[in-house]
Amino acid sequence: MKFSEMPYNRVDFEKLQSDFRQIIEDFKNAKSGEEQFEVHKRKYKLSDAYATVRNIANVRHDSDTSDEFYDAEQSFYDTVQPQYRELAVEYSKLLYSSPYREYLEKKIGSVAFKNMEIMNRSFKPELVPLKQEENALTTKYSKLLASAKIEWNGEILNLSMMRKYRNDKDRATRKRASEKTTEFFMANRDELDDIYDRLVKNRTQQARLLGHKDYLPLGYDNMGRNDYGIEQVERFRKQVKEVWVPFVSKLHERRRERLGLDKMYYYDEGMNFPDGNPAPKGTPQEILENGRKMYGELSPETKEFYSFMMENELFDVEGRKNKRGGGYMTYFPEYKAPFIFANFNGTEGDVDVITHECGHAFHGYITSRLYDIDEYNDITMETAEIHSMSMEFFAEPWISLFFGEDTEKYLQMHLEDAATFIPYGCMVDEFQHIVYRNPDLTPAERRQKWIELEREYRPYMDYEENEYYREGGYWQAQHHIYSFPLYYIDYCLAQTIAFQYKVRMDEDYKKAWDSYLALCKMSAKEFFSDMLITCGLKTPFEDGCLREIVDKLSAKLGL
Numbered sequence: 001m002k003f004s005e006m007p008y009n010r011v012d013f014e015k016l017q018s019d020f021r022q023i024i025e026d027f028k029n030a031k032s033g034e035e036q037f038e039v040h041k042r043k044y045k046l047s048d049a050y051a052t053v054r055n056i057a058n059v060r061h062d063s064d065t066s067d068e069f070y071d072a073e074q075s076f077y078d079t080v081q082p083q084y085r086e087l088a089v090e091y092s093k094l095l096y097s098s099p100y101r102e103y104l105e106k107k108i109g110s111v112a113f114k115n116m117e118i119m120n121r122s123f124k125p126e127l128v129p130l131k132q133e134e135n136a137l138t139t140k141y142s143k144l145l146a147s148a149k150i151e152w153n154g155e156i157l158n159l160s161m162m163r164k165y166r167n168d169k170d171r172a173t174r175k176r177a178s179e180k181t182t183e184f185f186m187a188n189r190d191e192l193d194d195i196y197d198r199l200v201k202n203r204t205q206q207a208r209l210l211g212h213k214d215y216l217p218l219g220y221d222n223m224g225r226n227d228y229g230i231e232q233v234e235r236f237r238k239q240v241k242e243v244w245v246p247f248v249s250k251l252h253e254r255r256r257e258r259l260g261l262d263k264m265y266y267y268d269e270g271m272n273f274p275d276g277n278p279a280p281k282g283t284p285q286e287i288l289e290n291g292r293k294m295y296g297e298l299s300p301e302t303k304e305f306y307s308f309m310m311e312n313e314l315f316d317v318e319g320r321k322n323k324r325g326g327g328y329m330t331y332f333p334e335y336k337a338p339f340i341f342a343n344f345n346g347t348e349g350d351v352d353v354i355t356h357e358c359g360h361a362f363h364g365y366i367t368s369r370l371y372d373i374d375e376y377n378d379i380t381m382e383t384a385e386i387h388s389m390s391m392e393f394f395a396e397p398w399i400s401l402f403f404g405e406d407t408e409k410y411l412q413m414h415l416e417d418a419a420t421f422i423p424y425g426c427m428v429d430e431f432q433h434i435v436y437r438n439p440d441l442t443p444a445e446r447r448q449k450w451i452e453l454e455r456e457y458r459p460y461m462d463y464e465e466n467e468y469y470r471e472g473g474y475w476q477a478q479h480h481i482y483s484f485p486l487y488y489i490d491y492c493l494a495q496t497i498a499f500q501y502k503v504r505m506d507e508d509y510k511k512a513w514d515s516y517l518a519l520c521k522m523s524a525k526e527f528f529s530d531m532l533i534t535c536g537l538k539t540p541f542e543d544g545c546l547r548e549i550v551d552k553l554s555a556k557l558g559l
């Protein structure tokens, strides 16, 4: 069904609550695993119906924030959502402690039960006041950053408006824009330190209430990590330091030569080419149509997926007045339909919508037609990003449709940016491990740790005379460090798998694609490492995983 024709009626929330309570009662009274599973299927139906109307209201609100009808609908769901959550948690506890667990585990999988175990052990009501304080602190951080008013050529700009000038073709402009930006951070350094200090202490206290020594195990639980732990992640970061950092340093050197600079400084980081970065050609409609050509040729599965998206109006990508900023992928379960929301702005980011976001959507499309077990869709973050980041590479044979004569430039930039991201992401991750393991570090000691990590992960980074960066303040602009603790390594793990696919598709495209398709189809049915191994991949925790990628990429690039 076309998005514009999908009917919308506000959910009768009282009826939904009483239906949910009935499901809970029937589940309790069921006399066998078979009976409980029948009740469980009613729960799928209820939650799918609810998610469908809620997501439709959400998208229609975002597509025109001045529409009063959907504005009211959006507020309605915001208000009732906590009550829905409460019922969902109550139900999940019942399911987890079912006397017919063995039968149910066969039906919905052991990953699902592991996830419930993690959810149950990471919460108790005593945490609520701390969690409220934690939310207030992260909101304070966001508001502080959003309040930035930077004077620029007679105008007042915010941090995201400054980004354009920080990446300006003119070197003096980008240097001045970077300095202006860090002036804001320097002026607010004490407050940023104070917010973070409170967050670290708050999270440590939450963990101790649950019997942990520090926040790390709880942080892993909060990320829903059901397969790997601190040691595995350490092994991955060790490989990054030993193998990946030297590789990125070479790429960095090559970029410096291309830019014609004697030395690269921090304000040159966003530059890939002296005459600016490549931008896609064509109107938004042409970009979408080129996506149809690309997915039509890539495989029968992607062809079917993309036609479905286009025929059912499941893209909203054009920038408009009153449209919400940013982009995301969402899903309408009752129609088995993914939906992509974006704001095209004429940069290479527009093509990411066709490659990256469609990677997420393709997974959703495929698995919803394959399974009627909702738990199979509960993928963790690193898995979700494999679907999307790998698709960016699988799109390479068709990238000239979007970039024309700039194709080579785009491919080079994409590879360099993806490679350079891994050490940065690992640094963000290791920093947080140090901080949470030592919650009593002072702000100055934290900054010192950051400086030491910079030397290991980004030895080529030169902050020139920028005092704020030289004194280890860089991390304070990284939203995730404040608001989504320990969520960042997920991108690095996914990027590593995407690079595995990159070197494999260079050798045998079809074979690499078959493995990717199998991985998408497995969804959250198996645990992360098992899934990778079944699909013929190496886990990023395994020694030699990065070495192999680096050797093959270096040979190809002549490094």
Ligand code: ZN
Residues within 6 Å of the ligand: 356, 360, 384, 385, 388
């Ligand atoms: Zn993504």
